[in-house]
Amino acid sequence: MQVTINKIAQGGEGIATLESGRTVFVDGALVNEVVEIEIYRETKSYAKAKITNILKASQDRVEPFCPHYFECGGCNLQHLKYEKQVKLKEDLVFDHLKRIAKLDLSKIDILPTETDSDTSYRNRVRFHVSMADKKIGFLKKQSDELCEIDSCPLLVDSINEAIGNGDIFKAARLNMFNNNSRGNYIQVPVFAGDDKLSFSNDRVKITVNEHPFSVSANVFFQSNPKLLSKLVDYVVSKIDCDSVMDLYSGVGTFSAFLPKNTIAVEKQKDCLTLSKINAPNAISYTGEVEKWGKKNKESVDIVVVDPPRTGLYESVPKLINKFGAKKIIYVSCNPVTLARDIKEFVKIGYEVKEVKVFDFYPHTHHVECVVLMSNVQK
Numbered sequence: 039m040q041v042t043i044n045k046i047a048q049g050g051e052g053i054a055t056l057e058s059g060r061t062v063f064v065d066g067a068l069v070n071e072v073v074e075i076e077i078y079r080e081t082k083s084y085a086k087a088k089i090t091n092i093l094k095a096s097q098d099r100v101e102p103f104c105p106h107y108f109e110c111g112g113c114n115l116q117h118l119k120y121e122k123q124v125k126l127k128e129d130l131v132f133d134h135l136k137r138i139a140k141l142d143l144s145k146i147d148i149l150p151t152e153t154d155s156d157t158s159y160r161n162r163v164r165f166h167v168s169m170a171d172k173k174i175g176f177l178k179k180q181s182d183e184l185c186e187i188d189s190c191p192l193l194v195d196s197i198n199e200a201i202g203n204g205d206i207f208k209a210a211r212l213n214m215f216n217n218n219s220r221g222n223y224i225q226v227p228v229f230a231g232d233d234k235l236s237f238s239n240d241r242v243k244i245t246v247n248e249h250p251f252s253v254s255a256n257v258f259f260q261s262n263p264k265l266l267s268k269l270v271d272y273v274v275s276k277i278d279c280d281s282v283m284d285l286y287s288g289v290g291t292f293s294a295f296l297p298k299n300t301i302a303v304e305k306q307k308d309c310l311t312l313s314k315i316n317a318p319n320a321i322s323y324t325g326e327v328e329k330w331g332k333k334n335k336e337s338v339d340i341v342v343v344d345p346p347r348t349g350l351y352e353s354v355p356k357l358i359n360k361f362g363a364k365k366i367i368y369v370s371c372n373p374v375t376l377a378r379d380i381k382e383f384v385k386i387g388y389e390v391k392e393v394k395v396f397d398f399y400p401h402t403h404h405v406e407c408v409v410l411m412s413n414v415q416k
């Protein structure tokens with residue numbers, strides 16, 4: 039079956055329309071390409087397909103630099119020139135802000151996108167390990183099978199070295215007893231600190247903008263340290279008073295740089311334990327933001343909010359408004375939920391002032407972005 043790709047989806051697949059009128063998402067296809075496809079999944083409203091032959095290739099197509107690329111499920115945009123990946127992600131973010139949040143982008147400051155090295159950037163990863171076959175890797179695309187690797191060009195050198203020197207197997211043996219398995223594989227989380235790796239709850243030091251953080255492989259921490267430094271600089275540059283709240287605060291990544299007595303709220307106890315070390319000047323609470331916010335009558339001028347991919351629980355925009363926030367700095371790793379949440383903030387009186395994209399995850403469709411909002415009524 040032959041199709042022409044007319045758009046790229048949020049997940050990085052090419053989108054085309056089948057003769058039946060149904061939408062098909064084609065893995066690894068680029069805009070304007072004419073491809074032959076094989077459908078591997080169908081629902082009533084859409085189909086998913088893989089390319090069997092490229093009849094007309096895009097000028098933006100490049101040969102992937104990783105030998106495992108077409109098999110491994112780890113990344114999905116290596117076939118697109120890097121500068122075009124950045125443009126694609128910007129377009130996707132802006133498209134969601136227009137379509138879902140109904141924003142008029144001509145009235146918003148769109149700041150230049152931040153990028154850094156597109157290889158050897160990632161210092162956090164989760165390997166799958168087969169003890170029976172003595173293999174380390176990632177799951178294959180659309181599969182529960184292991185794609186064995188001996189290195190990954192997106193990972194920092196210290197993690198690649200641990201594949202070769204047996205440290206990942208050692209960690210897998212320890213993790214065997216921690217319920218950390220998926221199917222036949224043991225999952226091994228790895229976090230690279232300044233000079234040591236963490237494979238579980240063991241703490242390592244990582245320095246961001248000269249501030250030492252204590253982090254383990256089992257908690258959330260941004261996986262691109264060079265861009266994290268720029269993200270922190272940007273967020274801090276928007277803080278112009280002492281009355282600040284840091285919601286979804288993790289191990290204190292932002293709180294550490296925010297004014298004394300910043301109120302930090304995070305649901306994971308392990309994160310909060312580390313946050314108390316990393317950001318001792320913050321006032322830290324364990325709890326789900328939506329429940330904590332209902333019980334507490336705080337008053338603040340600025341709220342930094344950095345939720346997981348699912349975005350904000352539906353009551354949270356109103357809670358933030360109730361806290362009196364004049365300014366919101368919304369850090370997001372999912373432009374779809376970001377746009378959905380902004381729509382709610384706009385309904386209750388906030389205006390979007392600035393948007394800045396950070397390409398934290400080169401060669402994948404994932405993107406980080408920050409939206410600055412202020413309350414026009416406060």
Ligand SMILES: C[S@@+](CC[C@H](N)C(=O)[O-])C[C@H]1O[C@@H](n2cnc3c(N)ncnc32)[C@H](O)[C@@H]1O
Nearest residue numbers: 258286287288291304305306326327344345346
């Ligand atoms: C994207 S991370 C951001 C963490 C931190 N701001 C950072 O940059 O390292 C999201 C954090 O929200 C936490 N979280 C998820 N759901 C939550 C909720 N309902 N209430 C509070 N924290 C939550 C997760 O445990 C995670 O640490």
